[in-house]
Amino acid sequence: MVRRMPERIREHTVPVAAARRRRLRADQARQLADLLRHQVRTGGFPGGVLPLEGAIGDDYRVSRNTVRQALDLLRTEGLVERQPGVGTVVVSEKYSHGLDRLQGLAETLHEHGDVTNEVRTVGPVTAPAPVARRLGLTEHSDVLCIERLRRLNGLPLSLDLTYIPMDIGTGLLGCDLEHTDVFRLLETLTGQPLGTAEITLEAVNADAHSAAVLEAPRGTAVLMLERLTHLSDGRPVDLEFIRFRGDRITMSGLLHRCV
Numbered sequence: 001m002v003r004r005m006p007e008r009i010r011e012h013t014v015p016v017a018a019a020r021r022r023r024l025r026a027d028q029a030r031q032l033a034d035l036l037r038h039q040v041r042t043g044g045f046p047g048g049v050l051p052l053e054g055a056i057g058d059d060y061r062v063s064r065n066t067v068r069q070a071l072d073l074l075r076t077e078g079l080v081e082r083q084p085g086v087g088t089v090v091v092s093e094k095y096s097h098g099l100d101r102l103q104g105l106a107e108t109l110h111e112h113g114d115v116t117n118e119v120r121t122v123g124p125v126t127a128p129a130p131v132a133r134r135l136g137l138t139e140h141s142d143v144l145c146i147e148r149l150r151r152l153n154g155l156p157l158s159l160d161l162t163y164i165p166m167d168i169g170t171g172l173l174g175c176d177l178e179h180t181d182v183f184r185l186l187e188t189l190t191g192q193p194l195g196t197a198e199i200t201l202e203a204v205n206a207d208a209h210s211a212a213v214l215e216a217p218r219g220t221a222v223l224m225l226e227r228l229t230h231l232s233d234g235r236p237v238d239l240e241f242i243r244f245r246g247d248r249i250t251m252s253g254l255l256h257r258c259v
Contacts, residue, residue, distance in 0.1 A: 032066060076241075079091070097244070124166055151212075192233060
């Protein structure tokens, strides 16, 4: 004898199963978006045009609904757009910023175009206590504070806040900060190369000031790179807080496992 499932249990089972299917499709869409994003970022689509939805589904063995959901995610990020008669096309390029070499922004992105600097503020300030400690200075020491909006090919890319000990910073006041990386200037002024840097990378929400300067929506996530750079003799000389537009930059590097 076949026993029928009680009506009350069936009523609860159907919504649960439907929710599970939606969750599975959402997971698959996110995973597919990650793979497509990599191809977008590395120029994997000739002419910047993505394959048809059916072809993507066949390649990755997912349903067309999953493909559409994945493309919606990329559209929300501003990476692709649907154009009538053409299909889904790449509309935003991300630039790779290496994390395995100590370089200035212009050095890092020289293959992608011209980096220019809009110097918003520059001058001596009394170092906040955490800044003084990290630069190895006595309390209430003066430091040179520089805020720059950095553009790549005319588009806002990062907002940089830099603190430099005043014995070096004084020399920077007469330098071309609009067209030269601070790293190069530091090496020229001190007569020695830069050595190492301690970095921290995290996502933070753009405050009203940062969002306005970077021409990004207020509250949008930006990549915050905090970097303390030392000369080759170990002296800390450059403390930076850099806010990158997350839709225009990626961080990459080559890591080696030490055992």
